[in-house]
Each structure stands twice: as C-alpha cells, then as structure tokens.
Amino acid sequence: MTSRNSDSTGAESTDPDIRMAYQSITLQGSLNWLVLTYGKSCLQWSPALKLVAAGSQGLPELKQFIAQSEQSIFFAFLRVFVDGVTCFATITYIPEGTSGLRRARTSVAGRTVQSWFKGPQATLATSHLEDLTASAIRKAMPFTPVRPVGIARTSSEAPANREKTLPRAPGSVTRTASEPATYISMRGPPNFGDPSTRSQLREAARRSSEAEDRAALREEAARQARIKWLREEEARKAVEEEGARRAQLERDLARSAAMRMARQEEERAEEERRTRERIERRRRDAERRAEVARKLEEQRLEEVRRLEEAARAEEELKRKALERRDAARFAGVKRRRESRLAGDSLLLSGWVTVQNAESVTWRRRYFQMTDTLIRFYNKDKDVAGIPVDVVVLKDAKPSVKEWYEGFEELRAIPHSFALILGSGESPMMLFSDTNAEKDLLSGLLMTCP
Template identity: 25%
Template sequence: MSCDLSDPNILVAYNEIINFEGTNWLILGYNDTRDVISLYSKGSGGLSEMRDNLREEVLYGFARLEERYVLITYVSEQVSGVRRARALVHGRAVGALLKAQNASITASNPNDLSDVNIRTRLKLSGENGSAPTTPITPTHPDRPDSPASARRGRPASPSSSADRRTPSLSSISYDAPAPPAPTSPLPSPPLSASSKPPLSRDDAERKARKEENDRVAREEAEKRSREEAERRQAEAADRQRVEQQALESKLRDEAERRAKDESEKAQRETLKKQFVDADKLGQTLLSGYMSVQGGGSPFWKRRYFSIRGKTLYLYRDVLDKNPITSLDLAGTVRGIENVQPEVLIPNSFRLDLSTPQAAVDGGGSYYFFCDTHQEGQTIVAALSKVSGR
C-alpha cells in the first residue's frame, strides 16, 4: 500500500510552517485518486481555519502552535473500512515526510480537533498557548517578601523569563549610564558565483531519497535486463534443442524408412525368385494361414491356403488332403484392393473375381485378412504374380 507524495507543493507549505513564514497549517488529500497524495489547502489562520477546510474524506493535516507541531490523520466517519486501513498505512508515510511533529492525533470529526484537544496533546497550557501568569508587580531587590507570604509558605509571584530579564520602571536608576548607540550590522559579503549555500535538512533528505530511488530504479532496470537476456537465451536454447531433436527424429525415420525399403526390396527379390522357381517346377508358390469371408458365407473362417500354379486352394487344416475351395486366378482376377478402412480389420484385402463359379458361390469377391502386415503383403504379391495383376 505505498503512496505517492511527490507533489512539490507539500514540502513548500511544510517549510513555510516550520520556518515561521506566515503559514501555520496545511491539509493533504487524495483528490479522487487511490494513492496519490497532494496539497489541498494551507493558511495562516490557525486551527479554526484548518477545521473550516476539512472534507468528508481521508485527509492529513500538519499545524504549528507556538513552537510545537502536530500531525493529524483525519478519517471521516463516512469512509469505508478498506480506506480506513489504507489511511493508517499512508499516514506513516506522511509522518516520515513531515518529520517535525511533536505529537500526532487521529480524528473522525472536527470536534476531535478542538483547540483544547490539540493543545493537550502538545502539552501546552493556557488559552493562547502560553503558560498562565499572574499580574506582574514592580519589585525591588532590597525589599523582602511580605511576612504573610513567608508564613503561608507561598513563593513569590512567578514571572516569565522575559519579565526577569526586563526590570520594572521603579528599579531603573536615573543616573545609570546610557546604553550604547545601536550600530548598523555589517553587510554580509556577497556570495561568489562559484559558492553555493548549504542544503537545508529537508533538501538534503529529498536529495538522498532521490538518489536512493534512482539507485533502486537503476538496479531494477539492470535486473529486468538480465532476466530478459536469460529468458531469451533459454528460449534460444530450447528452440535449438527442439530443432535438434526434430532433425535427429527426421534422420532416424529416414534411416528406418530406407532400411525398411531395402528389406522389403530384398524380400520381394527373394520372393520373386521363389515364385519363378516354383512356377517352373510346378511346386507350391506360397502357403500358410489366413482368415476368409466369401463364397456366400457371411462369417470369417480361419483357413489354410496354398498357391500352386494359377490356383488358390483353401483347406480347413494343413492336414486336409482335399481343398474345400479352389479359386482359379488365371485371367479371372478383376482387382486386389486394401479394405482395412471398409471392414476395420488390419492387414485385410479383397480379391474380386469374375468367374461363373464365383457367381454360383454367391458372389465374386472374397475378403481375406492375415496375421501380420508382412504376411499380407507377401500373399497379395503372390496373388498379383499369379493373376498377372
């Protein structure tokens, strides 16, 4: 809850009060801001004039009575609780700026700031601020106190320091030497252009505060600059790390893709050679297990298959001697398509045939899916080789 007390008029009015330049009170307020405190008013009419300038809000006052000073925090009864708490905090900052106070008082209405209350707080007595005195009577140094006074134990009538310094007319001797004639004071030598008057205490404090504020602002700026440089350096390092990881991932994926392509190419070459040799010798081109749906049946069935010559044979088991279905692939294959998006089964494909037997069986399409992707590719390659697709 810091506040702004940079209004130069505050210290101008304050110096007028403590330097006895006519002004003897001032009032500070927020002027519809949250934490900017500025000078509202000042005057030379004493406490009564200051009370006439109070408003129904949070105010700070400073007044001089005789040679003593009072700091006032005025919080109107209409002020909310939050602003009351803020006033207590800001009041300490005002007191740190207006340091000459001998007492402080918090008030919520003008009656709290009566002359009697203020003078009591400043430990002043008398209506006009001076100690009460008894009438001054001429005294003679050779005249003793009256016996009545001595009997009652009452001291002689008190007199102020000024009364003791100034003798009464009856005590002045007419043949006393005349006082020396007053002499005019010697003129002060003019200040040279290079000399500067010493700073007052308030000016020195303001200068020290300004230097401290400048130092803090400079350190904050340097800190922000360092933090910004570190943030940018960290971001650059993060970007470089991400780019390096992306490059490494790209190179790794490229290497894996090339290795996979090379492996598939080698497998195709080996498979192609096997197909050629098996075709020449009339041997089984490819065999294994895969699941089949077709031939008028809506169910998937696990079958052992064998490709020999231009025919795909399907068996219930590897031990069966006679196939349950044989599909002639010579010139009858209309297409071999990947149907994984259609049937939602991995490694699946469809074999479309155009034979009378396929029509009799209930359809010219057979669906297959294999256990692995590699097996599926191998079977599709063998079917394509045999059918000329």
C-alpha cells in the first residue's frame, strides 16, 4: 500500500470509500462493519486494497458475506456491542491452504490495515469463521473496559447525627530565621508594638513606596527616550537606503538600455545570417528528401513483403498448434478412460519445468497428477514425503493457453504452455521435455472434470 492521506477520524488510505465507511463505523453511524480485499486486474492481483462490502447487521452479516464471497483473503473492521461495552476489531481472514508466501504477504498487509484504523481495538487473525465470535473479540481487546460505578458520598453528605472530628491547633508557632524574631501565641491576639512604633513603620513604608514610584517613572522616561531614538535612527537609515536604491536603479536602467541596443544589433546581424543559411538548407533538404523518399519506398515494399511472410508463417504455427491441441484433448480423454478402467487414481507422472508467478526462475520438478490435484517434488525419490508445491484442480476449471494467447514470452520455449486456474491464482508456465509429454499433460488439464 505507497503516500497516504489521513482524516480526523484516524483512517489512513488513498481510497475515499474506505475513509467514509470507517467514519460511519467509528462515529456510530448506520454502518458497523466493512471488508477490504485485493482488487483484480486482468489475470494479475492488484496490490491495492479496495472496499468490497459494508453493512449494518453486525458480526453475523460480516461472517455470511465472507463465507459466500468468491475471494479468499479479507481484512475487516467491525464495531460490536459486547456486555454493555462497545468494542472495535481489525480482523484478518486467511483460509486454510493459502501458500506460505501469500500468508506472509497477507500478514504484512494486515499490519498496514491495522495502522489505518486508529484507537484501541482488538486484532484477530483466523482461518475458521466459527472462531470469530463476540467473546473472542472482547478477549482480544488491548484493555478491559471498566463499567461506571456509583460515586461515593463526601463527608458533607454523611448522616447528620454523625460526630465530626476536627484537627487540633498547635500550642505555639515559631517563625524561621529569615523572619523577625517575634513569638506569636495562638491563644491571644498578636502584639505589633505601641501606636508610635506602628506610625513610624507606616511612614517608612510610604517613603519607600514613593521612592519606588519615582524610580519607575525615571525608568519609563529613559525607555521612551530610547524608543524615540531608535525610531529616528530607523527612519534615517530608511531614507539613506531609499536614496541608495534609487541611485542603483538608475544605474541599472542605463546599463540595461545599452545592453538592449547592443543585443538588438547582434540579433539583426544574426537574423540576416540565418536567412541566408535557411535558403541554402532548404535547397539541400529538397534534394535529400527526394533521395530519402526513394529509399523509404524501397524499404516499405521490402517490409510489406517480410510482414506478409511472417503473417503466413505465424498462421501456419497457430494452425498446427490448434491441431495439436485437439490431439492433446483426445489423448487426455483417452488417458482418463484408461485410468478409470484400470482403477488407478494416478493419471500421469513425470518431469516438467515450472515457473510460478512469484518467481522468475524456472525449476525442474517431478510431478504426480490425479483428478483433483498435481503434486510437485524436487526429485522422483521424494514422492513418499511432503511435496514442495500442490496445485488444486478440483472446481478450479483449469485452462491451457499457448504463446499466441497472451503469453508471448513462451514463443521461444519449445513444448511450453501456460496454466490458468479459475480460482484466481496467478498463471503458472510449464514446459515438457518432448511434444508428446506436453500433449498428454495439457490434454489431461483441459479435460479436468
């Protein structure tokens, strides 16, 4: 998933449909679930996640949609009400049988989807829809929501007949060394001296206040004077800079005028020279065009002849390929009939070279084919062990494609063909050692029930 846009609700994606559905879910709108999956482009899976469905009927509707969908891998976001608590969950559904590479890619995409949906949420990954329940979502929440509880009454709301216990005052308090050494008794009024002393103290405080006011006035006057001086200095500098700017502008204008006149003279002389060269060039071009036209006509006629021959050759190759396909289908039907008569479930085994969509490397594999699947092994001695890859044919509606049916890269590879499964898997390309082996293998694939 490449730059990402974010909205006020926290969902981050370039798809506006995803953001709108996410807002409806988190803001208690009409929707309570959405489902994302990979889009499809021709025969290849698109790496972008798209909104494929959304609903308002909760977890049962979400599970029903996943169960009935033709897709295989889904990412869902859900709001569910469990035990009086609203929970949110990000769900990754990976069905059983998914290859290891696709499972790893899906896990990475799941973390990306989880980062889109902000806030506390449960994170679940499952391969069985029956494991997806409301209780499982509640258990997967990163914290346990706490229900509201009653508020305890304060002491003022206690019963009226309850006896109140008040804190006791200390007997005496002594001030610190930074304060005047005066002892204050908590059992009598404080003693601040006689009236004469109090009058002297008030007078001293008044004089100190007046001195502070005078100092503040002096500081304010000095500050205003400095501000005035700074403004005058700025005005003077502005006048000087304006004069210098005007003088420089006049010099620049004079220099520009001189340069413009010189440039105009050079342009006039250059235009005369170009006119002479243009006339001469037209004459030479006319002669050269006549020669080129003659050679091009010869090349065109040769190319037409070559293309006609190539088209005839390609049509002949396609005709032969169609004949071989009919023969291969007949051989496949015959082999299936012989297998059923003999009671053998193994239709075909042998060596083939395979290239999967996830790799650009061709790998030689030993295979065993039945009605329902093909098992691939590194060696023919490994058939008793676990295969390196399995292709399920049952209900997959496999189809065989030749090089001229959209697989031009197979044109130069003898005995090759492409296998496409209707289940949505990426195309697989194969080639056999001989045409006979290719015809039998492709014929069996074309006649799968």
